[in-house]
Amino acid sequence: MIPNQSLLVDLYELTMAQVYFLRKRRTRATFDLFARQLPVNRSFLIAAGLSDILGYIKALRFTPDALRYLKGLHIFSDEFLRYLARFRFSGDIWAMPEGTVFFPGEPVVRVTAPIMEAQMIEGFLLNTINLQTMIASKAARVVQAAAGRQVFDFSLRRTHGADASVKVARSSYLAGFNGTSNVLAGRLYGIGLSGTMAHSFVMAFGSEIEAFRAYARVFGSRTILLVDTFDLWEGVRNAIRTGREMERKGARLFGIRIDSGDLISAARRARRMLDKAGLRYVRIIASGNLDERSISRIVGEGAPIDGFGVGTHMGTSSDAPVLDVIYKMSEVTDSRGRFVPVMKLSKAKVTLPGRKQVYRVCGASGTYVKDILALEEEKVHGAALLVPVVQNGAVMYNIPGLESCRRLAADEVARLPRDLKRISGVGRYPLVMSAGLRDLSARLARKLRARQ
Amino acid sequence: MIPNQSLLVDLYELTMAQVYFLRKRRTRATFDLFARQLPVNRSFLIAAGLSDILGYIKALRFTPDALRYLKGLHIFSDEFLRYLARFRFSGDIWAMPEGTVFFPGEPVVRVTAPIMEAQMIEGFLLNTINLQTMIASKAARVVQAAAGRQVFDFSLRRTHGADASVKVARSSYLAGFNGTSNVLAGRLYGIGLSGTMAHSFVMAFGSEIEAFRAYARVFGSRTILLVDTFDLWEGVRNAIRTGREMERKGARLFGIRIDSGDLISAARRARRMLDKAGLRYVRIIASGNLDERSISRIVGEGAPIDGFGVGTHMGTSSDAPVLDVIYKMSEVTDSRGRFVPVMKLSKAKVTLPGRKQVYRVCGASGTYVKDILALEEEKVHGAALLVPVVQNGAVMYNIPGLESCRRLAADEVARLPRDLKRISGVGRYPLVMSAGLRDLSARLARKLRARQ
Numbered sequence: 001m002i003p004n005q006s007l008l009v010d011l012y013e014l015t016m017a018q019v020y021f022l023r024k025r026r027t028r029a030t031f032d033l034f035a036r037q038l039p040v041n042r043s044f045l046i047a048a049g050l051s052d053i054l055g056y057i058k059a060l061r062f063t064p065d066a067l068r069y070l071k072g073l074h075i076f077s078d079e080f081l082r083y084l085a086r087f088r089f090s091g092d093i094w095a096m097p098e099g100t101v102f103f104p105g106e107p108v109v110r111v112t113a114p115i116m117e118a119q120m121i122e123g124f125l126l127n128t129i130n131l132q133t134m135i136a137s138k139a140a141r142v143v144q145a146a147a148g149r150q151v152f153d154f155s156l157r158r159t160h161g162a163d164a165s166v167k168v169a170r171s172s173y174l175a176g177f178n179g180t181s182n183v184l185a186g187r188l189y190g191i192g193l194s195g196t197m198a199h200s201f202v203m204a205f206g207s208e209i210e211a212f213r214a215y216a217r218v219f220g221s222r223t224i225l226l227v228d229t230f231d232l233w234e235g236v237r238n239a240i241r242t243g244r245e246m247e248r249k250g251a252r253l254f255g256i257r258i259d260s261g262d263l264i265s266a267a268r269r270a271r272r273m274l275d276k277a278g279l280r281y282v283r284i285i286a287s288g289n290l291d292e293r294s295i296s297r298i299v300g301e302g303a304p305i306d307g308f309g310v311g312t313h314m315g316t317s318s319d320a321p322v323l324d325v326i327y328k329m330s331e332v333t334d335s336r337g338r339f340v341p342v343m344k345l346s347k348a349k350v351t352l353p354g355r356k357q358v359y360r361v362c363g364a365s366g367t368y369v370k371d372i373l374a375l376e377e378e379k380v381h382g383a384a385l386l387v388p389v390v391q392n393g394a395v396m397y398n399i400p401g402l403e404s405c406r407r408l409a410a411d412e413v414a415r416l417p418r419d420l421k422r423i424s425g426v427g428r429y430p431l432v433m434s435a436g437l438r439d440l441s442a443r444l445a446r447k448l449r450a451r452q
Numbered sequence: 453m454i455p456n457q458s459l460l461v462d463l464y465e466l467t468m469a470q471v472y473f474l475r476k477r478r479t480r481a482t483f484d485l486f487a488r489q490l491p492v493n494r495s496f497l498i499a500a501g502l503s504d505i506l507g508y509i510k511a512l513r514f515t516p517d518a519l520r521y522l523k524g525l526h527i528f529s530d531e532f533l534r535y536l537a538r539f540r541f542s543g544d545i546w547a548m549p550e551g552t553v554f555f556p557g558e559p560v561v562r563v564t565a566p567i568m569e570a571q572m573i574e575g576f577l578l579n580t581i582n583l584q585t586m587i588a589s590k591a592a593r594v595v596q597a598a599a600g601r602q603v604f605d606f607s608l609r610r611t612h613g614a615d616a617s618v619k620v621a622r623s624s625y626l627a628g629f630n631g632t633s634n635v636l637a638g639r640l641y642g643i644g645l646s647g648t649m650a651h652s653f654v655m656a657f658g659s660e661i662e663a664f665r666a667y668a669r670v671f672g673s674r675t676i677l678l679v680d681t682f683d684l685w686e687g688v689r690n691a692i693r694t695g696r697e698m699e700r701k702g703a704r705l706f707g708i709r710i711d712s713g714d715l716i717s718a719a720r721r722a723r724r725m726l727d728k729a730g731l732r733y734v735r736i737i738a739s740g741n742l743d744e745r746s747i748s749r750i751v752g753e754g755a756p757i758d759g760f761g762v763g764t765h766m767g768t769s770s771d772a773p774v775l776d777v778i779y780k781m782s783e784v785t786d787s788r789g790r791f792v793p794v795m796k797l798s799k800a801k802v803t804l805p806g807r808k809q810v811y812r813v814c815g816a817s818g819t820y821v822k823d824i825l826a827l828e829e830e831k832v833h834g835a836a837l838l839v840p841v842v843q844n845g846a847v848m849y850n851i852p853g854l855e856s857c858r859r860l861a862a863d864e865v866a867r868l869p870r871d872l873k874r875i876s877g878v879g880r881y882p883l884v885m886s887a888g889l890r891d892l893s894a895r896l897a898r899k900l901r902a903r904q
Binding site: 018198 | 456457459460461462463464465466467468470471472474475476479481483517518521522525527567571574575576578579580582583606608609610611612613614615616617619633634635636638639645646647648649650651652653655656657666667670671674681682764768769770773774777779780781784794796797900903
């Protein structure tokens with residue numbers, strides 16, 4: 001969506017690449033992209049963003065415009081710029097399919113490539129996984145809280161920019177949302193659209209009933225009337241009048257929306273009023289600063305709300321607007337071209353060495369029991385979560401459609417231990433290291449400490 | 453930056469527009485875009501985003517692709533789609549120049565247009581002002597905390613998507629940052645680039661000194677060495693060795709970067725080591741999860757740090773990742789085409805009626821004393837903050853360059869009462885209503901209450 005995606009890098013990725021180009025052109029390395037820890041209030045993460053990463057890898061070229069700009073910085077040699085002009089990503093990528101549940105410490109993307117190439121894609125990969133996984137993981141909580149009621153993304157006005165707006169719509173849909181108000185996201189991803197009306201619409205007419213009638217005349221059985229612009233009960237009464245008028249024309253009012261006040265008691269009274277008027281089929285949609293906690297409370301109280309419009313808090317993951325994802329080298333070739341595992345030991349920033357795979361172990365009922373982080377060459381019991389997606393620079397993965405990712409996410413969450421799906425409080429899922437990885441880490445750590 | 457910007461709307465903006473098209477084609481309205489309240493930890497806001505809004509207004513067209521998609525939704529009439537096909541924004545916009553300091557309740561953008569057009573641009577306007585103003589306002593705090601030391605945007609990997617990454621670079625630069633690591637932002641906005649090296653770079657070489665030498669050989673006096681990959685003091689010693697070797701070749705090591713640990717004591721000891729080695733000119737750059745509070749502490753302690761790389765917390769405005777901006781109708785034409793002021797009275801969502809202007813009153817020293825929110829036709833003492841930027845759909849505003857916006861922001865912040873610039877604690881700036889606005893609001897409120 002951004003022109004010049006090749007420039008979507010931190011400067012140091014290009015300066016390091018230039019040094020690698022001169023001194024380590026043949027050095028290859030493996031990088032793990034993983035979350036260091038869970039954000040607050042989260043018990044699991046849902047992988048999202050791979051589809052954009054593969055699109056980026058396919059399209060990654062330094063355009064003449066980009067090269068002119070880089071040349072003008074006067075820090076890159078002509079030889080390096082010529083290399084960039086013919087740059088193609090040539091490495092291998094393994095990743096978890098979108099919709100996979102994963103946990104901190106587990107590589108969700110693993111890149112093995114010439115080190116200068118692996119370094120150059122770092123910024124885009126982190127940015128992409130950070131946003132989409134953060135939103136999918138937040139949205140999954142909202143979906144849990146809604147317990148089968150419909151939830152719609154209304155966050156366009158609060159997301160961080162245009163790109164985020166469509167990625168939020170997509171990531172939340174992947175995590176189980178039922179639609180979005182964002183028309184561009186509908187166009188780009190085929191997500192169903194949802195919308196009602198604004199308070200200003202009601203105010204623009206001489207009276208509320210006039211506004212309702214005008215809307216219903218155009219949209220018939222798709223009409224959702226916003227009932228709280230002036231007085232809520234008067235609004236519900238006007239919606240009932242409109243609904244009855246629609247019935248006479250063979251149409252049915254789809255729903256009403258309540259956007260303010262105590263949603264639980266408002267919905268109860270509105271439901272009674274609608275039912276008494278014979279409009280049992282009219283749905284009640286609630287909106288207004290909702291998140292998984294308020295929705296969980298509403299659902300817990302049994303309020304008769306059929307759908308929720310969720311904006312700000314989901315669209316910015318407001319309680320945890322950052323995912324602590326990092327991209328760390330785990331092996332690098334030596335002068336003879338053999339891969340040597342590496343690790344970093346500084347406090348709080350320990351990384352695990354070697355080329356790794358994540359295995360998931362299921363219980364008899366299909367419930368997930370634990371994950372095992374192992375070296376790739378180890379034999380481990382469990383389902384391998386990282387699959388090959390790019391080989392020698394070519395995407396060799398049949399990118400699943402969004403619906404299929406969404407089904408995967410639903411299945412994944414269904415298999416999680418119940419404890420991890422609570423809205424308040426955080427559950428812990430066991431991730432263990434294989435014997436091989438434990439041994440290698442211990443050996444390398446001893447070596448590093450001895451050196452220091 | 454997004455194709456099909458015309459579709460970057462909430463569905464309801466288009467459905468309402470269709471009803472307006474049929475029923476209120478000639479109705480005009482004024483909308484105020486303003487913040488309802490300050491985010492936590494903020495005492496003022498810095499207007500940013502206008503430049504993108506004007507670009508959007510100029511370019512806003514429904515492309516054949518967009519129209520095809522809308523037609524396929526089967527909710528829009530052919531007549532309305534034909535209207536969209538020739539759609540041009542035809543209204544007037546007044547706005548505060550980018551870099552202007554403003555406060556909750558003050559319109560930062562004011563739109564007067566056919567109501568269907570004013571409604572259609574709502575989503576883009578809110579999204580744009582929300583992100584860029586939120587970031588500029590956060591970044592201004594970081595700049596305050598740094599008290600003259602340099603600050604660089606390192607947030608690419610944590611911003612919410614690609615669009616946010618470049619807007620964050622721009623908004624933080626506008627608010628006084630000195631540069632960014634984001635190469636695309638450099639290309640798009642001419643912002644100076646900054647970068648060092650990653651831990652993986654040091655690990656990719658046989659030894660730290662080898663990595664330092666390789667980098668210095670390529671980048672000479674622009675070299676900044678990351679010294680904490682293994683042992684920090686050994687890293688500083690290796691930087692000193694490299695710096696001395698560089699001197700022999702007539703170059704000067706630019707700086708070292710410390711990315712972990714207790715930055716204050718680390719910087720002190722590193723400074724002593726560098727000075728003792730005769731490398732007084734080598735700068736110390738700090739990074740690692742910094743925000744305005746940690747920077748303020750570091751500066752308060754007098755730590756010898758010359759520059760800060762600031763990522764996550766600034767780039768997501770992590771303590772307040774949302775700005776509570778809203779877009780509310782303040783007047784609408786009646787059946788005879790005369791503008792009638794309107795307001796909304798529901799609890800916590802009161803809006804102010806009429807076409808308004810914001811006036812700023814200065815003290816003798818040039819310090820800002822208070823703002824006055826008034827009706828446009830009133831005579832008020834003070835500098836008017838809203839300027840005309842779009843007239844009859846045409847941008848008639850000479851969009852200032854980014855450097856000029858940056859100077860304005862610096863001047864604006866300099867004139868704020870000191871109390872508003874504290875890093876901890878929040879100051880309050882007086883915003884008063886003019887007599888005319890007070891009277892109109894009271895009159896309308898009485899009328900509304902009587903009606904209910």
